[in-house]
């Protein structure tokens with residue numbers, strides 16, 4: 001278990017790793033608007049972009065850096081002087097600027113992507129961190145494809161980055177390859193083997209190729225990570241990144257288990273998710289945890305009956321706590337008499353037993369033809385039954 005009630009910092013990369021994925025690109029004004037929403041949500045760090053990648057991204061980062069005062073604004077750079085200098089220009093005016101430098105460390109990336117030896121990668125990492133430190137105190141170092149890197153080399157390069165002035169050591173599972181027990185063990189190994197590890201904040205950055213990004217990020221926290229990189233709605237390269245809303249609610253609902261918390265205002269989760277969907281045009285799947293339309297919807301008779309007696313029977317968190325108005329009892333072919341009676345009372349009808357039986361029979365017949373029976377349908381059924389009575 002971790003130290004008492006550890007604070008986990010939330011580093012949101014919707015505007016960088018998320019924005020660079022298919023279907024998610026945003027204009028500079030859209031990025032600025034969303035950055036304000038992230039600050040309101042209470043994220044600790046907003047990764048605003050990759051300024052060397054385009055003039056548009058440079059402009060977006062500049063305006064975010066100037067306007068967003070209550071969160072750290074981070075920008076990404078390869079360990080290239082041009083990238084790092086572009087970050088410094090983009091961050092002019094930021095209250096809490098961070099430069100995030102990265103380089104690939106795995107054998108596969110070293111050989112096929114960079115064509116560099118271990119020693120050359122290490123040298124470039126040190127150069128990148130040192131150059132970023134010329135401009136800002138807050139430097140993050142990422143070892144791209146860390147989970148497929150030799151652990152002893154990873155510890156060596158992290159030690160060198162820390163000694164060169166990095167404060168945060170980010171360990172990305174770039175291709176979503178790891179498993180919970182493996183990543184937890186890696187974080188424990190790094191905390192034991194990086195020189196002066198106590199001075200670093202270890203960070204997890206998990207991709208979702210095997211659908212494990214949230215589980216892996218939680219396991220990394222168990223292994224000692226104190227920053228998690230994630231995106232709203234889990235947007236990001238390929239299958240996406242760790243979904244912020246899922247990670248934050250797992251820590252909230254199972255806070256005692258993880259002994260960890262964040263400073264996110266969870267009531268802003270649904271509005272922020274919706275804002276992102278509106279901006280990008282990328283819909284959230286209906287059954288998505290926390291922010292999907294079905295996350296607090298109940299249709300089966302047994303579940304609805306249980307919910308009417310005690311909401312804890314089928315809900316582990318309150319919809320109001322994540323920004324939904326209320327749970328939803330969906331009236332359909334699986335619904336039972338108790339839910340129908342409750343809904344009719346809410347609509348202002350007080351029916352005796354006989355009338356309720358008759359409306360229930362008509363409701364069941366209608367529900368066989370329609371996927372969802374709406375309030376207007378129920379009203380028509382009651383009034384129709386009255387007319388026939």
Ligand code: KIV
Pocket residue numbers: 017102142143144145170172173174175205207
């Ligand atoms: O997935 C990854 O490795 C990244 C790094 C650039 C941090 O996004």
Ligand code: ZN
Pocket residue numbers: 017172174205207
């Ligand atoms: Zn990534």
